[in-house]
Amino acid sequence: MNVFATNIVLAVIWATLMGEITVFNLVSGFALGFVSLWVVQPLTGASSYFFRVYAWVRLVVMFHYELIVSSVAVAWDVVTPRHRARPAIIDVPLDVKSDAGLLLVTNLISLTPGTLSLDVSDDRKTLKVHAMFADDPEGLRRVLKSGMERWVIDAVEGGP
Numbered sequence: 696m697n698v699f700a701t702n703i704v705l706a707v708i709w710a711t712l713m714g715e716i717t718v719f720n721l722v723s724g725f726a727l728g729f730v731s732l733w734v735v736q737p738l739t740g741a742s743s744y745f746f747r748v749y750a751w752v753r754l755v756v757m758f759h760y761e762l763i764v765s766s767v768a769v770a771w772d773v774v775t776p777r778h779r780a781r782p783a784i785i786d787v788p789l790d791v792k793s794d795a796g797l798l799l800v801t802n803l804i805s806l807t808p809g810t811l812s813l814d815v816s817d818d819r820k821t822l823k824v825h826a827m828f829a830d831d832p833e834g835l836r837r838v839l840k841s842g843m844e845r846w847v848i849d850a851v852e853g854g855p
Contacts, residue, residue, distance in 0.1 A: 698744040702728040743853055750849035757846055761807055769808040769827065783829035784813065787822045787836050791844055796851040800844050807843075 702725060709724025710716040733745055772780050791797050797819065801812040809827035816822075826835055 698732055698739075698742045702732055702744075704728075705731065747850065747853060750846070754846040754850045757842065758803055758807075761842070765808045765810070772827075780827045781830045782825065782827050783832060784823055784825050785829060785832045785835060787824055787839050787844075789815075789820055789822050789844065790840070791848055791852070793852055796847050799851060800847045803843050803847065804839065810839075 705728030706721050706724035707716070709727060710720035713720045713724075729745075729748065732739075736742065736745070772778055789797070789800070791800050797815065801815065801822065804810050804822075804824060805812045811825040813823040813825055824835075824839070826832075829835055
């Protein structure tokens with residue numbers, strides 16, 4: 696049974712029962728369908744769908760958090776007279792395996808102010824990143840691997 700397709704069908708049924716198909720009715724129907732499917736999961740069998748939805752929501756929320764924090768850090772460094780920027784190019788070892796995961800990790804890093812993905816090694820195991828605040832290269836590697844890359848692996852590749 697495709698749980699995602701069932702959830703979409705439940706969302707459309709909900710919106711139809713509400714009298715009109717609007718974005719709000721579809722989203723609320725999707726949320727109600729998700730909860731309903733989660734509740735009946737012991738009867739229908741375990742599915743990775745629920746973890747994947749959680750992982751995608753976490754990826755979106757955490758990326759926006761990182762976007763805001765890094766935007767403030769870069770803006771603060773630009774408008775204050777004392778510049779804290781110590782730019783450097785660092786190598787980040789990659790655990791992401793899929794093409795979609797690699798594309799998403801590199802683009803999310805580039806979209807975050809203060810960091811830019813430069814190159815991926817031919818064996819796809821190392822990413823070169825230019826970082827505006829690279830005082831602690833090892834700490835930055837740890838943050839990128841445990842944050843952005845881990846969130847992408849969970850969402851795209853289904854977790855550890």
